[in-house]
Amino acid sequence: MNGRGAAEAIDRRLRSERILQAEGVPFLAALPVIETAAEALKRSKEEVALRTLCVLFVAAKGEGLGEDLVEQLLGSYELRPHLTPVELAFVLDKSPSQHDRIQFTWRHEAAWTLLWALGFVAQLGKPAQFCDVGFAASTMAERTTSQFIEDSELRPIADILDQADLIYRYHWAVRNALARGQQIPAALDPGVTEERHHALNWLIGYQDQAWHHVTTDT
Known part of the structure; x- marks a missing residue:
């Protein structure tokens, strides 16, 4: 990832974290950035x-x-x-x-x-x-x-990546709460979060995985 790509990815993560903070959703600052527009798959x-x-x-x-x-x-x-x-x-x-x-x-x-x-x-x-x-x-x-x-009018890849980054961090919060036996924050729904993460990871071509093999790593 070059300097411009790194800046794009970090900026996207910071925007996501501001949204989470406003909603009272905990986040892990050390959670990595996701793909950039140059790296993501451009589906038709x-x-x-x-x-x-x-x-x-x-x-x-x-x-x-x-x-x-x-x-x-x-x-x-x-x-x-x-x-x-x-x-x-x-x-x-x-x-x-x-x-x-x-x-x-x-x-x-x-x-x-x-x-x-x-x-x-x-x-x-x-x-x-x-x-x-x-x-x-x-x-x-x-x-x-x-x-x-x-x-249909496919949204720009930057908009799709914004949502992919955000759902990645929502999903971490859900899994973290479940692992600790705590109440899931901000009324997030685990099933909705999982399915959205699946679809968004497919959209950006996460690890080149086919639809039925898409993983939702956090």
Whole structure:
């Protein structure tokens, strides 16, 4: 990381820490900086849009979308080539376990983060409340795949990195509290925080990990 990159990364960390401080969220000053704009992966709008549709689709299946509708949407949105093997197996499973249903339903929070990156959601805010599942689902239901891609407007990588840095520090605070048996600060929700961190790490290409193998290290 050159001097300019280091300055960018440190400035981003300091901005995150000011937000956390204002919200009463503890932070670890020694926590490293994250990637810079020069280092981060620049995903295309189409790639992010297709991933968002896949995540919305599997989350809806997790929540109980009927099998007939699952088959219909799989065809009409032409998502089969874009689903991960794990997602496709879940989608094709006629009687998935309750555990799998719950895990995929949580993906709504990752989808919300991707919808923010595409401009459908105005702001993310603190990861303390569940997303608006109805609104998230409607962004897909009201559009074809091509319309969804066309209506997307990918945010600048600097904005995505700002959120990736911030969620990294939120997640540290959540895990630190859980490890110490303390109350989680500022009403942060562990599940929302985890899913947002997952989506943001994928967006910036953290360690070149594929969607289903993304880690949320803190």
